[in-house]
Amino acid sequence: MIKLENIDKVYRTARVETLALHNINLDVPSGEFVSVMGPSGCGKSTLLNLIGLLDRPTAGTLAIDGQNVETSERKLARVRNEKLGFVFQTFHLVPDLKVIDNVEIPLLYRKMSGAQRRKLAAAALDRVGLSSRMQHFPTQLSGGQQQRVAIARAIVGKPRILLADEPTGNLDSAMGDEIMDILHELNREEKTTIVMVTHDDRFARRTDRIVRLFDGRRVA
Amino acid sequence: MRNYLTLALKVLTRRKFFTFISLFGVSVTLLVLMVFTAIADNVFSPRAPESRFDRVLCAYAVGWYGDGGTSHSGWPSYAFLDKYVRTLPGAEKVAVFTTPEGTAIYKDGRRTDAILRTTDGEYWRILDFRFLEGRALTNADDTQGAYVAVITDKLREQLFGGKVKAEGQTISIDGRPFRVVGVVKRVPAMRLAGYADVWVPLRTLAPSGFETEMLNGHYQGIVLAKSRADFPRLRREFATRIAAIKPIDPRFTTVKSSLDTTFQFFARMFAPGNQYDPNRVLFTASFFSILALLFMALPALNLVIIGLSRILERSSEIGVRKAFGAPRGALIRQFVLENLVLTFLGALIGFVLSGIVLAILNGTVPIVNGGLDLNVRIFFYAMLIAAFFGVVSGLYPAWRMSRLHPVAALRGGVL
Structure with missing residues (x-):
């Protein structure tokens, strides 16, 4: 489902060149739940951004769902919209939009009627147990609830891959467990492929495999 | 769309001070533009009593040119209009009348100043005045030199006071007694052909020799075409006639004149350089x-x-939208739409304010004669201006927003 070969990522500024990732090879088959671990600054988020097509590798090839993605920004946007879903540590919900409108965002960029969008968004919220909060604004919800909204937004377009960047990082352990349960349920029932960056060993151990990075290199 | 509109309104209420400044700027700008548009619309659009002016051509100017820079330019004479305009083939009707001028009217020894026109009978068949009393002037009134007059309701009030009927009463103009035969609703001064307070038959007050004097005059001619499609043909015919004129006055060798719409006439008067240069309208x-x-x-x-200042504030949202597959075009559309919501709100406020300003102008500026108003056409112009304004001012910030790198945007935005 996700295949990285000899990936390098170098950040260049006028004075400094930083090697963020070096020679990364990774193969994530469909339906696998992988966690990525490593100390701060080791390149975990960079790796996730590359897999999420939010950034481009300096060298190497990246394939999503069997297709190489060295293409125009427009096509990348389409792949992100149809195949990928994102969950961020800080939720990144739009505070001015109601919960249901936040969840609808990925569907705005598909050819779809408003009623159909509404229906799918409501179903996604139901999936994360937040049907009763559709008309609330994000600030009226707890951190755990906000992250569940973010998961609903990530899965509303039924992507085959879910990328989660420290999804429990801003939550207490009880809420973190709740979020992990949802992710596992999605992985089990929908066969969603999940790549999750985490610092928490407890959550990483629950996944199928742990990929470890150190100083931009893969060490396990 | 609903999603975007909801967000646009939310963003407006989030930073009220900026929104207020923006709305103030937009609405005041549009207010001024609307007032000017309303005045222009009143002058140039066909409105009573010039309702048929969408198919009227005006002969309001003639220039006589000689060698060595000698020239004489101004309103045409009666003889010129009678000979070269009135007889144009294919015209439905042609009217000749004088330019408006001040006169003193006496009633029971009391003087009232008023604006006078003398007209032929055709004038009343091309212009559609709203009659409150009596009838229009006729060709027979003109040819017989009948001492009859049509006045406005405003002059009726000034001459006779409140609710007195004016028809049949006699007033004195230029020392001669005129019997009032009709009263029309007052006309705004913006009507270049229709405006006056009192109208009398052309021949009653015409100077001697007016039927032969070719050079000087203070007359206007209007040609009612069967349709606008006839304009080019009428103009061609008129141009041919003008080109063939051999001026009797030895100082002049060529004559220039043209048949104009009201706007073309205004443009001719306004632009610098040769008055008869066709590029003056442009x-x-x-x-x-x-x-x-x-x-x-x-x-x-x-x-x-x-x-632009809102880009940083919205960077997380931009990052999220990009992450979830928003193409750049969609983001540009979204932010331009948000700007349009602002400018349309400003336009609506400006439209209401301009209604108030026009009402004040109508009430306080006498020559306006209550003629300024807002209508669907002006509202359409307002919306058009607002749309142009919204798109132009929204495009650059929207373009910058759409260019944000998604990772940088999610981190908090780096332009």
């Missing part, structure tokens, strides 16, 4: 368009700056 239209654009530039720049 010059005048461009001049006022550029003036309007310059006038809009300041509030537009203000909107651009506010739009």
Whole structure:
């Protein structure tokens, strides 16, 4: 489902060149739940951004769902919209939009009627147990609830891959467990492929495999 | 769309001070433009009593040119209009009348100043005055030199007071007694052909020799075409006639004149250089368009700056939208739409304010005669201006927003 070969990522500024990732090879088959671990600054988020097509590798090839993605920004946007879903540590919900409108965002960029969008968004919220909060604004919800909204937004377009960047990082352990349960349920029932960056060993151990990075290199 | 509109309104209420400044700038700009548009619309659009002017051509100017820079230019004479305009083949009707001039009217020894026109009978068949009493002047009135007059309701009030009937009463103009045969609703001064307070038959007050004097005059001619499609043919015919004139006055060798719409006549008077240069219409239209654009530039720049300052505030949202597959075009559309919501709100406020300003002008400026108003056409212009304004001022910030790198945007935005 996700295949990285000899990936390098170098950040260049006028004075400094930083090697963020070096020679990364990774193969994530469909339906696998992988966690990525490593100390701060080791390149975990960079790796996730590359897999999420939010950034481009300096060298190497990246394939999503069997297709190489060295293409125009427009096509990348389409792949992100149809195949990928994102969950961020800080939720990144739009505070001015109601919960249901936040969840609808990925569907705005598909050819779809408003009623159909509404229906799918409501179903996604139901999936994360937040049907009763559709008309609330994000600030009226707890951190755990906000992250569940973010998961609903990530899965509303039924992507085959879910990328989660420290999804429990801003939550207490009880809420973190709740979020992990949802992710596992999605992985089990929908066969969603999940790549999750985490610092928490407890959550990483629950996944199928742990990929470890150190100083931009893969060490396990 | 609903999603975007909801967000646009939310963003407006989030930073009320900026929104207030933006709305103030947009609405005041549009207010001024609307007032000018309303005046222009009143002057140039066909409105009573010039309702048929969408198919009227005006002969309001003639120029006599000689060698060595000698020239004489001004309103045409009666003889010129009678000979070269009135007889144009294919015209449905042609009217000749004098330019408006001040006169003193006496009633029971009391003097009232008023604006007078003398007209032929055709004038009343081309213009559609609203009659409150009596009848119009006729060709028979003119040819017989009948001492009859039509006055406005405003003059009726001034001459006879409150609710007295004016028809049948006698007034004195230029020392001669005229019997009032009709009363029409007052006409705004913006009507170049229709405006006056009192009308009398052309021949009653015409100077001697008016039927032969070719050079000087203070007459206007209007040609009612069967349809606008006849305009080119009428103009060609008129141009041929003008080109063939051999001026009797030895100082002059050529004659220039043209059949214009009201706007073309205004453009001819307004633009510098040769009055009969056909590019003057383009010059005048461009001049006022550029003036309007310059006038809009300041509030537009203000909107651009506010739009740019909002990029950082919205960077997380932009990052999320990009992550979930928003193409750049969709983001540009979204932010331009948000700007349009602002400018349309400003336009609506400006429209209401301009209604108030026009009402004040109507009540306080006497020559306006209550003629300024807002209508669907002006509202359409307002919306058009607002749309142009919104798109132009929204495009640059929207373009900058759409170019944000998604990772940088999610981190908090780096331009």
